[in-house]
Amino acid sequence: MTLLSDRLEASVAHTIAGISNGGLQGETCAPELADGPWAFDLGMPGYGPGASQGDSLPAGSPTQGELPARYREATPQQLSDWIAAAKASLGSRVAVMGHFYQRDEVVQYADFVGDSFQLARAARELPDAEAIVFCGVHFMAETADILTGDDQAVILPNLAAGCSMADMADIDSVEECWAELEALFGSAPDESGRVPVIPVTYMNSSAALKAFCGEHGGIVCTSSNAATVLEWAFERGQRVLFFPDQHLGRNTAKAMGVPLSAMPLWNPARVSGGLSADALRDSRVILWNGFCSVHKRFSVSQIEAARAAHPDVRVIVHPECPMDVVDAADAAGSTDFIVKAIAAAPAGSTFAIGTEINLVQRLAADYPQHEIFCLDSVICPCSTMYRIHPGYLAWVLEELVAGRVVNRITVDERVADGARIALERMLAARPDTTMAA
Secondary structure: OOOHHHHHHOOHHHHHHHHHOOOOOOOEOOHHHHOOHHHHOOOOOOOOOOOOOOOOOOOOOOOOOOOOHHHHOOOHHHHHHHHHHHHHHHHHHEEEEEEOOOOHHHHOOOOEEEOHHHHHHHHHOOOOOOEEEEEOOHHHHHHHHHHOOOOOEEEOOOOOOOOHHHHOOOHHHHHHHHHHHHHHHOOOOOOOOOEOOEEEEEOOOOHHHHHHHHHOOOEEEOOOOHHHHHHHHHHHEOOEEEEOOHHHHHHHHHHOOOOHHHOOEEOOOOHHHHOOHHHHHOOOEEEEOOOOOOHHHOOHHHHHHHHHHOOOOEEEEOOOOOHHHHHHOOEEOOHHHHHHHHHHOOOOOEEEEEOOHHHHHHHHHHOOOOEEEEOOOOEOOOOOHHHOOHHHHHHHHHHHHOOOOOOEOOOOHHHHHHHHHHHHHHHHOOOOOOOOO
16 A cells, blocks of 8 residues: 555645646646635635536535634644644544545545445444544535434534535425426325335435435435335335436436336426426436536546557446446446455556546555556546645634534434435445445
């Protein structure tokens, strides 16, 4: 394994800084990525630079106040010393969660590293921790708050770290869709006891949508257990309403044998989703018009270029990628699947990976016996994950040392109750570990 100091020298943030100052060759999707994220916290609409910079930020989205100058002006070494001292002072009273897509400069301080599902489960298994500092995005912190005790504080270091995909399905739009589906199908079960529609929301969604699923007989899924969850839903319903990510829904259902003709796409910006009553009646999975801007960047032409340059390459992509990309790859699976596939490969393997650049570059540094590269040559991280910076982590930890809780994420108890039902159903839906996705 690569030493931490060497890995930080090869980190995405270090690479972007080098490209910006002309010291390294390459291209980023946004030169502003080299700036501290606090430059976008005050009065700056949008998700910030990165893959989601072109997505529309909904009105009323959480915003972050100004980070104190002490942290904005600190050197990396100062921030490192402050974080280490705060963690030593707090001990087991605080746990730091780091998502796979976080920059290495943050992940190095995490007590637990994983995907959103793994981190939510880890948070639930720490009943003695007084605070969970979640270095991820807003919906992840919400999920951790739902699954942890009332006396535990869940903290998001930068409140502006949202998720553009999660924002593509809001509770009002989903309720409008559901009302139209109920008007068309009713709510009575068929002769086999299956109701007309079962709602399924991806983990990448608000607590309100998880609660909606819990209250309407539905469930939450992850990229690891999406097939298991769809099987669960088909046992109970004649069709599924799947939101917010159309690509995960389409790729998973297609692999299960559901024809594309039975997967109409509901566009909440159009009357009746832009769909006819016949299209809805013939559906098995009604997909929502949402997507991940990170995984939307990957293309078949990138895969073809990788195969041309590396004949023995193994291409693995995330199932949030478009269908043609998943079809052209050798395998598709969750971030955890990607990590395990690389860890288990014989030395000298070559991988082209279609997922967020921070994880890909970390894997390349951690497994130098392989050749690992991102399908997309442009350095373009997740906009919102990138809003978390060591400066914010130092701030929230030092505030805890001083006895103050800042940036606490709290889900209303009524919402939490419904969401918890859907999440517990998800936790009980164990995926087949022999499946790729």
